[in-house]
Amino acid sequence: MSDIIDYLDYEIPSLIVERVDPNKMKTMAAILRDPYPVHWDKDANATLGLEGRVINQGPLNLSYIANMLIAWQGPSCIKRLQARFLKPVLDGDTVIAAGKIIEIIDHEKARVRARVWLSRDNEIVLEGEAEIQLSA
Amino acid sequence: MIVPAEDMLKLKGLKFPGGSMKIEHWENWLLTDCTGSAQLPSNIVHPIALFHIPIQGVGTSIAELFALGQVEGAGSVGLEGYDWEYFSLLHEDVEYCFEGEVIEVERVQTKSGGVFDRFVFSIELSTVRGDPVAKVTNSWRFWRMK
Numbered sequence: 001m002s003d004i005i006d007y008l009d010y011e012i013p014s015l016i017v018e019r020v021d022p023n024k025m026k027t028m029a030a031i032l033r034d035p036y037p038v039h040w041d042k043d044a045n046a047t048l049g050l051e052g053r054v055i056n057q058g059p060l061n062l063s064y065i066a067n068m069l070i071a072w073q074g075p076s077c078i079k080r081l082q083a084r085f086l087k088p089v090l091d092g093d094t095v096i097a098a099g100k101i102i103e104i105i106d107h108e109k110a111r112v113r114a115r116v117w118l119s120r121d122n123e124i125v126l127e128g129e130a131e132i133q134l135s136a
Numbered sequence: 137m138i139v140p141a142e143d144m145l146k147l148k149g150l151k152f153p154g155g156s157m158k159i160e161h162w163e164n165w166l167l168t169d170c171t172g173s174a175q176l177p178s179n180i181v182h183p184i185a186l187f188h189i190p191i192q193g194v195g196t197s198i199a200e201l202f203a204l205g206q207v208e209g210a211g212s213v214g215l216e217g218y219d220w221e222y223f224s225l226l227h228e229d230v231e232y233c234f235e236g237e238v239i240e241v242e243r244v245q246t247k248s249g250g251v252f253d254r255f256v257f258s259i260e261l262s263t264v265r266g267d268p269v270a271k272v273t274n275s276w277r278f279w280r281m282k
Binding site: 033041045060076078080082085128 | 214215
């Protein structure tokens, strides 16, 4: 785009996670030293009515947003991430990370703000905002 | 029996020990792989490391935070939100310094009769020279009744 103002209302190319993988959750739990069983013990979730499924870690849900932004503008583009977690994401789910530019923060520095969200079956499970440094 | 509100409210202002640490290559590699991303160039740490690295770097752990919240078992903890600011890129095998504290604790009753404690903590990362690198603010829910 020739001018940064042209980015306003631009829809960031979405990122599809075809199948949230429970094995990634197990590795993630080990990396995080996370003792919370909902991420790796299906039996522990029986009382939650999840029918033998496990819950993806919040950071992994947010990582799909980060990966979408990185794929679009490179690994140094993220300046701020704000997220609200609305619904759990379970193993086997298909989720889509998406975003739209809603504000030009700084013309000189080419910094913009995007509304970002993660959805499953057209239901938003995570939403927030990101400040992004556009690449030259 | 529900954890007394005063037990939780007194946690506001609690400072974590603080400290310093490096993010090792193997850990960043596995973390990045878990996200489904290709490895980032130039030993850049995946931005999602701002969840667990600050917690470890400040000298605590998820288990210790759960203990502070007096929660245990499936369904006892929920995420509300994150606010993560990146002032510079993080790289593998670079020493970073960490300091932080619990900045808010609030007992909340939901419209459906549930009760949880909102537990908010903030951690700042800097270089060993004191230059700011990142700041994270995380808000969790410790459920008392659903």
